[in-house]
Amino acid sequence: MPVPAIAVCCSGQGTNLQAIIEAVRSRRLRARISVVVSDNPRAVAILRARAARIPTVVIDPRRFSSKEAFDRSLSRIVEASGAKLIVLAGFMRILSGWFVRRYARRILNIHPALLPSFPGCHGARDALRHGVKVTGVTVHLVDSKVDHGPVLLQEPVPVMEGDTEETLLARIHRVEHRLYPRAIQRVLSGRVKVAGRRAFIR
């Protein structure tokens, strides 16, 4: 049986992409990355993908008149690659309702906090400023609201007294890099069951 294909969307460093690449290499993740898409031509993620001989596509948002036009282009790339699942890994764009409905339950995102706490661009910094003692990592299905769709997996991460954003984020990233490949594997091999906001992978 051929392994399922996934598309990974990145805008930045691509450390989660790297973790996924390594999980595929070591067979912890039985999948093939059919394309890495970036909206940022300078994303380090692009270099990581190239080094792993994965096809890359840069879509420049400035070339599109609307969010949906961008998303239609993204959709064509995903389809052409044969990907069954879209994995957001530091993709700094909000997807349109059209795209999200089209790929309902087939888009995953990872967030550096225990949602619904600390959504947005600075999950670790906001947790630190709020003074929580436990934060964590969330893998969720993407819906049309930011950092909002049904939660698939979460794992707690302790906040230490001396933490800076950097030290906390490093601890969170280690958990992300372990959790995301596992979540992808479970979604690919299992069946995601969603009842209202409650989602489980069987």
Next chain:
Amino acid sequence: MPVPAIAVCCSGQGTNLQAIIEAVRSRRLRARISVVVSDNPRAVAILRARAARIPTVVIDPRRFSSKEAFDRSLSRIVEASGAKLIVLAGFMRILSGWFVRRYARRILNIHPALLPSFPGCHGARDALRHGVKVTGVTVHLVDSKVDHGPVLLQEPVPVMEGDTEETLLARIHRVEHRLYPRAIQRVLSGRVKVAGRRAFIR
């Protein structure tokens, strides 16, 4: 050296009160419960306190014209008992700004969720409905907003697929009963250091 006195305020079952009573008995908590206060004459907590020969006071909110008048009465009871710390354990009242300022950093509350997620009266139910995979317990200093003051301790609690509110709450309560006496002990024996929203017990 005499052990420090604490006042415990309850409105209901008093299972956290019971955990504190047992921690005092077994010397895990080096404190004396100088009074148990309830705003509800039918609180089971009152019976637990009486069984442990702890002085109890019921303050009937209907006898007071304002929240602050109630709180002044509560303050007199706390002072008369010699308590240095006020421990809210299922106390279903919001304390006035006057009271909270008077006892700044000397009022503790426990909440059945990882604040800032799921504040309010139904922390476990709300977490379950939201579909999180990790919830928990928060011990925090009380300020004038509900479930809002600086966090002292948090501990994660997993949500299981088959959980009902009852099974989840039972798991949360077990953690509460372990965490609250420990938090009280640490506050009594140490120094609470607060910087903005970040609080630590040294």
